[in-house]
Amino acid sequence: MARILSYLDAIGEALAQEMRRDPAVVVFGEDNIGGTGTDGKLGNAWGPTKGLNEMFPDQIFDAPITEAAFVGAAVGAAATGLRPVADLLFVDFAGVCFDQILNQAAKLRYMVGGKASVPLVLRAMWGAGMRRGAQHSQALYPIFTHIPGLKVVVPSTPADAKGLMTTAIRDNDPVVFFEHKMLYFSRGVVPEESYEIPFGQARTVREGTDCTIVAIGRMVGEAEVAAEQLAMDGMSCEVIDPRTVSPLDTESIYASVRRTGRLVVVDESNPRCSVASDIASLVAQNTFDSLRGPVQMVTSPHAPTPFSPALEDAYAPNSGQIVSAVQRTVRSAVPA
Amino acid sequence: MTMNSLATALTPDGLIEIYRVMRTIREFEDRVHVEFTGRDIPGAVHLYAGQEAVAAGVCSVLSDDDYIASTHRGHGHAVAKGCDVTGMMLELYGKAGGLCGGKGGSMHIADFDRGMLGANGVAAGGVPLAAGAALSAKVRGTDQVSVAFVGDGGANQGAFAESLTLAAVWQLPVVFVVEDNGFAQATGTRFHLAGKRVALRGEAVGIPSQVVDGYDVFAVRDAAVEAVERARSGDGPTLLECKADRFYGHMEGWDQQAYRLTSEIDELRSARDCLVLFTERVLAEGSVTADELAGVDATVRARVAAAVEEARSAKDPDISELLTDVYVSY
Ligand SMILES: Cc1ncc(C[n+]2csc(CCOP(=O)(O)OP(=O)(O)O)c2C)c(N)n1
Numbered sequence: 001m002a003r004i005l006s007y008l009d010a011i012g013e014a015l016a017q018e019m020r021r022d023p024a025v026v027v028f029g030e031d032n033i034g035g036t037g038t039d040g041k042l043g044n045a046w047g048p049t050k051g052l053n054e055m056f057p058d059q060i061f062d063a064p065i066t067e068a069a070f071v072g073a074a075v076g077a078a079a080t081g082l083r084p085v086a087d088l089l090f091v092d093f094a095g096v097c098f099d100q101i102l103n104q105a106a107k108l109r110y111m112v113g114g115k116a117s118v119p120l121v122l123r124a125m126w127g128a129g130m131r132r133g134a135q136h137s138q139a140l141y142p143i144f145t146h147i148p149g150l151k152v153v154v155p156s157t158p159a160d161a162k163g164l165m166t167t168a169i170r171d172n173d174p175v176v177f178f179e180h181k182m183l184y185f186s187r188g189v190v191p192e193e194s195y196e197i198p199f200g201q202a203r204t205v206r207e208g209t210d211c212t213i214v215a216i217g218r219m220v221g222e223a224e225v226a227a228e229q230l231a232m233d234g235m236s237c238e239v240i241d242p243r244t245v246s247p248l249d250t251e252s253i254y255a256s257v258r259r260t261g262r263l264v265v266v267d268e269s270n271p272r273c274s275v276a277s278d279i280a281s282l283v284a285q286n287t288f289d290s291l292r293g294p295v296q297m298v299t300s301p302h303a304p305t306p307f308s309p310a311l312e313d314a315y316a317p318n319s320g321q322i323v324s325a326v327q328r329t330v331r332s333a334v335p336a
Numbered sequence: 337m338t339m340n341s342l343a344t345a346l347t348p349d350g351l352i353e354i355y356r357v358m359r360t361i362r363e364f365e366d367r368v369h370v371e372f373t374g375r376d377i378p379g380a381v382h383l384y385a386g387q388e389a390v391a392a393g394v395c396s397v398l399s400d401d402d403y404i405a406s407t408h409r410g411h412g413h414a415v416a417k418g419c420d421v422t423g424m425m426l427e428l429y430g431k432a433g434g435l436c437g438g439k440g441g442s443m444h445i446a447d448f449d450r451g452m453l454g455a456n457g458v459a460a461g462g463v464p465l466a467a468g469a470a471l472s473a474k475v476r477g478t479d480q481v482s483v484a485f486v487g488d489g490g491a492n493q494g495a496f497a498e499s500l501t502l503a504a505v506w507q508l509p510v511v512f513v514v515e516d517n518g519f520a521q522a523t524g525t526r527f528h529l530a531g532k533r534v535a536l537r538g539e540a541v542g543i544p545s546q547v548v549d550g551y552d553v554f555a556v557r558d559a560a561v562e563a564v565e566r567a568r569s570g571d572g573p574t575l576l577e578c579k580a581d582r583f584y585g586h587m588e589g590w591d592q593q594a595y596r597l598t599s600e601i602d603e604l605r606s607a608r609d610c611l612v613l614f615t616e617r618v619l620a621e622g623s624v625t626a627d628e629l630a631g632v633d634a635t636v637r638a639r640v641a642a643a644v645e646e647a648r649s650a651k652d653p654d655i656s657e658l659l660t661d662v663y664v665s666y
Contacts, residue, residue, distance in 0.1 A: 038526070038527075062527065064489065065493055066493065067493075135458055308438035
């Protein structure tokens with residue numbers, strides 16, 4: 001049965017179902033229970049872990065502010081039989097524990113010749129829009145995508161968030177799970193029963209014939225608005241959400257570009273060495289014959305995220321910029 | 337009650353000045369609480385009310401060119417280090433003319449002209465920076481001192497432990513001020529603090545360390561005088577663990593303090609308000625008059641109110657600012 005759920009609750013439901021299914025699934029992070037060590041009632045669980053403590057008291061813990069230790073501990077625990085879901089809170093805090101992610105989690109299996117695996121999930125809030133300033137708003141998924149050994153998931157809808165979280169927990173590799181903070185209260189139809197969405201399988205959000213728009217995370221919604229607007233001008237856009245950027249469903253992207261002859265990539269991260277630049281180069285390399293216009297990237301500028309609402313609103317890409325990018329590639333197109 | 341040697345050593349003007357700093361922080365925070373509730377102030381705001389005596393006591397022994405590095409709960413430290421209240425308020429509103437041009441906001445408020453190296457969005461992120469400022473002072477041969485403020489929660493970070501070691505090994509002129517307000521977000525110190533006191537971690541690497549009553553500005557000041565003196569004379573770092581709970585939740589608009597009993601907060605506000613404790617004491621000693629303190633209250637209230645008015649009507653930063661300050665040269 002499906003019902004309407006928020007992105008946040010969809011993630012919480014996946015966590016609960018997986019904790020019930022498998023006692024090796026343990027969840028921890030700062031304030032994941034919230035209020036531990038006080039005489040008061042349970043406090044503010046940050047995010048979707050609210051209530052999990054009552055159901056699974058042995059599988060969820062609060063952690064001190066010790067990311068290097070608890071993310072590293074997740075690696076060790078994962079390599080020895082548990083399936084930890086560790087909560088970084090904001091992805092920006094990866095900065096204080098990056099060795100554990102980069103050198104330990106991502107490298108362990110390779111270095112021991114496949115004799116161990118690291119089935120952990122690292123939850124990470126990301127993205128601009130909440131007026132949190134430069135240290136709480138980054139779109140860091142390209143950095144993790146760059147690292148072999150890590151899987152990187154960027155869900156854009158509640159239903160995807162649930163299915164991808166389920167897959168992430170069952171997956172035997174380290175997965176960094178990017179939750180856009182501005183999507184937390186977005187709502188959508190989510191099946192009640194447990195289900196997996198395979199990694200590396202893009203979702204065609206909307207079909208079209210004139211231009212392919214590949215959009216990531218919160219940008220999927222912006223791309224849909226842009227496509228709607230362009231449709232009124234008689235332009236038909238296909239919108240593709242890769243859902244996971246590592247692995248990346250290149251085949252779906254190539255197939256779409258082969259049909260439409262044009263590509264606009266929308267990525268909230270900074271433009272250099274980004275997922276946008278990666279997809280753009282892959283498409284240029286592999287579907288050159290099909291291209292009828294220059295590939296366009298729509299990204300945030302090469303700058304940190306500003307605090308001021310006036311500046312932040314101008315920071316992340318919006319549907320207007322996507323419309324312009326589509327028009328740019330269509331207008332400069334060569335005849336078919 | 338035995339009289340504190342330094343409390344008596346402070347001139348009436350000095351006492352008024354300390355009171356002015358504490359009152360300004362309280363007024364700033366209470367006013368921000370109200371303005372935030374009206375949703376006029378954007379973003380994440382962490383209020384310092386309740387902990388004023390720590391910032392005021394420590395910064396009262398620093399000079400303008402000493403350094404401090406602060407936490408995400410940084411307004412109090414900024415005020416105590418002499419940052420302009422209007423510039424701060426403009427920054428909280430994200431307006432042009434804010435201390436950081438609207439780019440930083442509450443969590444990143446800074447003023448290098450005042451030796452305020454910045455609030456910090458990362459727990460303990462500022463601690464190594466303070467150690468670095470101390471190194472800078474030492475290498476440049478000045479007698480500047482650097483203070484690292486950090487929460488009890490942040491004190492669990494690797495960066496904190498490593499900074500203690502580095503400061504001890506390099507004998508840096510730095511004072512680590514750990515503010516234990518009982519919580520890291522909703523998680524209690526009682527749970528997350530392994531070992532009895534953070535001060536023991538300082539002692540473990542040979543840093544003189546002390547637990548201080550953070551509600552008592554005189555006690556804080558006494559401890560700070562000794563620590564800053566030690567740093568200035570080249571005798572290395574000190575750790576002060578100051579205990580003072582916050583009055584408000586972890587973060588405005590997010591935290592209803594469900595993890596705390598209402599009675600706890602009431603007790604805190606009625607019996608352990610640093611401003612009340614200060615007032616009772618100085619009036620009993622006859623060092624300043626109630627009228628003088630009331631005069632400070634009025635001036636401070638007007639000043640903060642004017643700052644809010646100015647911030648509300650100030651201009652937004654120009655969109656072109658999005659691309660400035662990323663690099664020094666492009
Ligand atoms: C490295 C890092 N981890 C987590 C956070 C999220 N966070 C912000 S404030 C906070 C609690 C800080 O507690 P404490 O250091 O005791 O300071 P207090 O809020 O009590 O003043 C946490 C966990 C952060 N900002 N940085």
